[in-house]
Amino acid sequence: MSTPKDLLTIESLSDTDIRSILKGAAEMKQVFCSGKTHPALAGKSVLTLFYEPSTRTRSSFELAARRLQADVTTFTVATSSVVKGECVHDTIDTLMSMHMDYIIVRHKNSGIPAVIGRHAKASVINAGDGAHAHPSQAFLDAFTLQEKYGELTGKRVVIIGDILHSRVARSTSTILKRLGAAVAYMGPGPLVPQEKHTGIPRFTNWDAVFEWKPDVIYLLRVQNERMDTPFFPSADYHNAFGVTEERLKRIDDLDLSIMHPGPVNRGVELCDNAMEYRNSLICNQVENGVAARMSILSYLTPRTQNND
Amino acid sequence: MTSTYIRNATWAPTGEKFDIRLAPGHSQVVPEFGGITISDAEVSPAGQMNIPERARIIDAAGKLILPALFDMHAKVEIEGRSKRESVTRTGQAAVQGGVWGMLVQPTAGFMFDNSAALDSFREAVGQRSAAEMIPAGCISQGMKGDQQAPYNTLAARGISILSDAGERPGNLLMMHRAMKYVAELGMTMAIRGDVPSITANTCMHPGTTSYKLGLHGTPACAEEIGLEIIVRLAQDAGCKLHVQTVSTAEGVEIIRRAKAAGCKVTAEVALHHLLFTHENVGDYDTNYKTLPPLRDKTDTEALLAGVKDGTIDCIVSDHTPCTPFAKKQDFPSAPQGMCLLDYFLPTIYTYLVKPGKLSWGELVQACCVNPCTIAYPDVIDAEEPEGMPLLLFDPQAASVVTEETLPCGTLNTPLLGHTLCGGVTLPLQ
Incomplete structure (x- = not known):
């Protein structure tokens, strides 16, 4: 059985998922602290899509992705471009055309990562949506x-x-x-x-x-x-x-x-x-944020590989 | 043209069996206080009518006859479609759902605050709609809440009910003065209870689901306080008030008290508030995002009790078409609104009448007699009033709701994929 595609909430995970990711975090911490990298995401592309300001979560995810040997792209959403009625689907279609494997998203509205997750083949990781989940x-x-x-x-x-x-x-x-x-x-x-x-x-x-x-x-x-x-x-x-x-x-x-x-x-x-x-x-x-995020990234299964 | 005979018809409100002869071109029912009479038709106990052999006969054995429904609260405009197409499709949806007529709420495209808008709407309805559509005039110009619409002009064009389509009554002074003005014209104000400063930026009922989803709750007390305010203002102004889309148990109590105190108040509940609760929102299902929001089970039960004891006069569809794209957005961004009109009567039958929660008599009162009495205030006194058509209902029929079976063409309904009981034949000719 394959692991989940997305990480949207804790509720959506099984006990096995939770235990496995925590166990993985301990392993990844050793990799991280020894200054080495791990090839779990070699050849994969990771996009950070933050509609809300963030310093530590974003840099923590980017560092984690690089330590897993992924390519990291930062999509900067200027607050001014987030206008009323903006079509999240169109943004995601654009991003899908770039063949991203992982999308890490933060948004001020609860539920946005779920909307993206339904629409995208990439693994979607919720990096915080409104008052909903982190x-x-x-x-x-x-x-x-x-x-x-x-x-x-x-x-x-x-x-x-x-x-x-x-x-x-x-x-x-x-x-x-x-x-x-x-x-x-x-x-x-x-x-x-x-x-x-x-x-x-x-x-x-x-x-x-x-x-x-x-x-x-x-x-x-x-x-x-x-x-x-x-x-x-x-x-x-x-x-x-x-x-x-x-x-x-x-x-x-x-x-x-x-x-x-x-x-x-x-x-x-x-x-x-x-x-x-x-x-x-x-x-x-x-410090553990990087290890935990390395573990999360390496645990999920994007559906983009099938298209290769 | 010849007469149409309906044989072995069971009159839904009472269960009596009749043979009915409908006069050519007519199948009208007249609403009255305390009962229903059929005009332009001859009625005799089943089996006793002399039916000519070559007559047009509808065998209604096992089926029910009842007046077609009138919906006091629907929006017709469909975003992205022409006004004509909106009218055509909504009319088809209504008739399929057993609804022969509706009070149409003003919307951006149908802004009923001037006579030109009313004329062009009525022209479109006359040419395009399978259902009767009566416009509700605007309370304020452009529904902006700051200036009164030209009430005399609207009244002269046959408008008897005023509504800003559920928009929050912002300026209470404007509202109070408007009520005093229209009281003299005998018009009815249709308003929803709300306190905008409390409910701004909220999107669902506060509870277990809103907590889990991280969504801001719309407290029931805001609706109830707003309701008390409009009831008191209308009472002071001597104005007829029709409370739109009551959604809370305490709201029902407020109306019960107001009626007992002799206020000229009537009230409606949206069908979805009788069927669903905030828990149906589940994992951000925007089809369950409504205005006011779906409430708790205790509210649903109190609302139904209110319908049964007559505190709540009408069950309405609050039909609000939304485009698929709009509803695909995240929950806070998606518009409020649900469509149950296409299957209005089968939905009520399947979820309320069949399980024994609502009787046919109560249904006819809340969906036919009361709405017509409120929407056509003149009908009661007129000597030869026009009435409602009859419809034939087959309780044995069943249909699966699919995209193809929704004439309105908007898919913001939780009914998709559901099997509903009951088949509607309307009109009966």
């Missing part, structure tokens, strides 16, 4: 936690911040639950969906978080760019929901880990000292 982030998060803790069964992860707009929260909570971990959400009331909709415990203050006895504090970036009308009084955020010096001390005492998908708003989600905290996994996440 599966490669989920893999690098799960891989980072496995490195730290081994098996994740019974581990407790609280994701804190703007859950409503967060594709990271959705994908990372899904993969962690699939791997046996417990997940909770905490954030300002309007930014945390109801538990009856998410199936995930919902908190709105730190006391409740500490009471829940988490192992990992996962902070999300406050996405001001997605908030047309304010969701909360922004002056309150750090004191009410951020990791303050005081909370950092408590986190340290309890020996909890801190994670963040980046980029960090210093002084909002995290106080300065938290960046250098001994149990911060933030830099591990970035």
Whole structure:
């Protein structure tokens, strides 16, 4: 049985897919850290199609593809060209004519990668769509936690911040639950969906978080760019929901880990000292991002080969 | 021309069996309060009519006779097609679905805010449409929500219902004044409940599915608050109000209370709000993107209960043709709208009547009698009114919905591939 063509969501993967990609990430990390390349994508072409600004995800994917010996093309979509009524299908037809094998796409609208995936023979990898999914982030998060803790069964992860707009929260909570971990959400009331909709415990203050006895504090970036009308009084955020010096001390005492998908708003989600905290996994996440993406790219099966 | 005889017809609302003689060229039914009478026809109990041997006879054994349906809410314009073709195809779709007439909502191409637009539309309908099409006049000029349309001019052209086709009532002061104005003309305002500042940039009902898909939810309370506002404004203005496409359980309650308080309010529900929920959106299926969005199962049940107890007066198609390309876009970008008109009666029969959720009597009330009473306010008092034609319905027939069986030619329907029960014969001549 061949592996999936696309990576659109964590939900679309089988347990075997998830385990295999995580196992592959460990192998790829050795290749990556030793400075070597792996021929998994030799002769293949990879396109990054980012309709939204991104620094780390895009460069992480491009680095991963090059380490797998693929040709990498960057398709720059100027914000000004993304006009209303723009036909994604036509863009994809153009790209297909260039015989791309992998398309890595990010878009502000939920569901765009699925539209492209249905239309394209190439493997489509969702690098973040709206508030829907960010599966490669989920893999690098799960891989980072496995490195730290081994098996994740019974581990407790609280994701804190703007859950409503967060594709990271959705994908990372899904993969962690699939791997046996417990997940909770905490954030300002309007930014945390109801538990009856998410199936995930919902908190709105730190006391409740500490009471829940988490192992990992996962902070999300406050996405001001997605908030047309304010969701909360922004002056309150750090004191009410951020990791303050005081909370950092408590986190340290309890020996909890801190994670963040980046980029960090210093002084909002995290106080300065938290960046250098001994149990911060933030830099591990970035490093593991390349390994996880190498594993994802080498796992998928594009349908373009049949046409060769 | 000779008379047509229908033998052994079962009158759907009551189950009584009749023989019917239709006068040449006529098969009209007159809606009345509390009942239905057939005009231009002679009726006697089955087997008792003296039917000439060489007469034109329709054997209706095992089939049902009922008044053809009237749809209070449909859009005719089909993007990318000429106005004439839009009218022709929508008329064919309506008749195939058992609908003989419809109230046509204004759209960009059919902007009913001036007499010229009404004249050219009526001309196209007269030449091209198999179904009766009554235009709803615009509430505001160009449906922009800031200036009143010329109501006297529209009234003089026979317009009795005003609608901005589900556009949000933005300027409430303009709306209040418009209501006071048209109250004097006896016109009805058809409006949907909404609070635009709450529902901007949303695309589906908030719940498990919207969370999973990362889509912004349209809270039910926005529709309900908007509904309270328009009910209060209409009450204050003394204006007749027809609430369009109620979609929430609390919305039904608001209308129930308003009616009990004596407000001149009627209401409609779109068929898709009785059949589907937000969970049908599944994995971004844009055919289930509607305005207002598909709600929860509890809402669906409350809406159906509202139809059965008369709180909701009409079941409508809210027929909104969209091009295949438009619906192939991602969910937030795709337009709202669904097409059930081509199979309107078979869909209602298959999913509501056959499973026993809705009786034939309730169907005739909500799809024939009430809509005509609202759309033709003059009919009630007129001495010799025109009525609805009859249709013959074969509950044993079944058809599979394919692209070829959709006269409207737009494919934004979740019915494709489904087998529907019931065959419609309309007109009966």
